[in-house]
Amino acid sequence: MSKVVVMDHPLIQHKIGIIRKKETGSKDFRQLISEIAMLMCYEATRDLKLEEIDIETPICKAVVKELKGKKLAVVPILRAGLGMVEGMLSIIPAAKVGHIGLYRDPETLEPVEYYCKLPEDIAEREVYVVDPMLATGGSAAAAIELLKQKGAKKIHFMCIVAAPEGIERMKKEHPDVDIYVGTRDEKLNSHGYIVPGLGDAGDRIFGTK
Numbered sequence: 001m002s003k004v005v006v007m008d009h010p011l012i013q014h015k016i017g018i019i020r021k022k023e024t025g026s027k028d029f030r031q032l033i034s035e036i037a038m039l040m041c042y043e044a045t046r047d048l049k050l051e052e053i054d055i056e057t058p059i060c061k062a063v064v065k066e067l068k069g070k071k072l073a074v075v076p077i078l079r080a081g082l083g084m085v086e087g088m089l090s091i092i093p094a095a096k097v098g099h100i101g102l103y104r105d106p107e108t109l110e111p112v113e114y115y116c117k118l119p120e121d122i123a124e125r126e127v128y129v130v131d132p133m134l135a136t137g138g139s140a141a142a143a144i145e146l147l148k149q150k151g152a153k154k155i156h157f158m159c160i161v162a163a164p165e166g167i168e169r170m171k172k173e174h175p176d177v178d179i180y181v182g183t184r185d186e187k188l189n190s191h192g193y194i195v196p197g198l199g200d201a202g203d204r205i206f207g208t209k
């Protein structure tokens with residue numbers, strides 16, 4: 001069964017408070033999304049396995065710990081997920097980056113796929129799928145289904161704002177995927193937007209409408 005981790009770190013909560021404000025402009029919004037992603041990445045990578053290796057410091061021989069085995073990949077769901085990539089890479093710089101392009105049809109709320117480019121060895125990597133918003137869960141569930149079809153085995157999903165509906169859908173459709181959530185909001189409105197949410201994350205990151 002997947003675990004759902006809701007972040008309680010005060011820095012994350014403070015920064016989410018600022019991006020919710022309608023007067024926060026694209027420049028600050030982008031910067032904050034990146035900072036939140038970095039802080040969430042720190043928490044989401046807590047369970048990575050370590051192994052001991054022998055080294056020599058300038059003083060003597062020593063045993064140190066390094067990350068074991070699996071290499072990492074970050075996979076943003078376009079467009080809004082792109083805003084989280086830089087923050088993730090700032091602390092896991094050796095990760096490769098795949099891209100999955102999905103947009104949500106405004107009428108049906110169903111995800112429409114338009115792009116997919118993944119590292120060749122995605123099956124051997126531990127994958128962090130990132131998207132600031134988990135609303136109905138349709139986009140995240142479809143992206144993870146695609147990754148599984150391409151052979152990915154160990155997948156995590158990270159979002160900044162989640163609706164309860166999206167969390168439930170992910171637990172049901174992908175019970176093997178751990179979910180890291182910046183904040184769990186109240187509900188979806190009749191247009192499928194998260195309440196109170198922060199509006200359309202992609203538009204706010206890129207200054208479109």
Ligand SMILES: O=P(O)(O)OC[C@H]1O[C@H](OP(=O)(O)OP(=O)(O)O)[C@H](O)[C@@H]1O
Binds near residue numbers: 078080103104137166
């Ligand atoms: O959980 P869901 O109901 O699928 O909604 C969430 C999706 O909607 C947004 O993308 P959007 O379709 O606005 O595309 P964009 O990132 O290009 O703006 C968001 O970034 C998620 O990908």
Ligand SMILES: O=c1cc[nH]c(=O)[nH]1
Binds near residue numbers: 080192201202
């Ligand atoms: O509230 C929402 C729901 C889906 N996508 C967004 O960007 N915001």
Ligand SMILES: [Mg+2]
Binds near residue numbers: 080200201202203
């Ligand atoms: Mg959008």
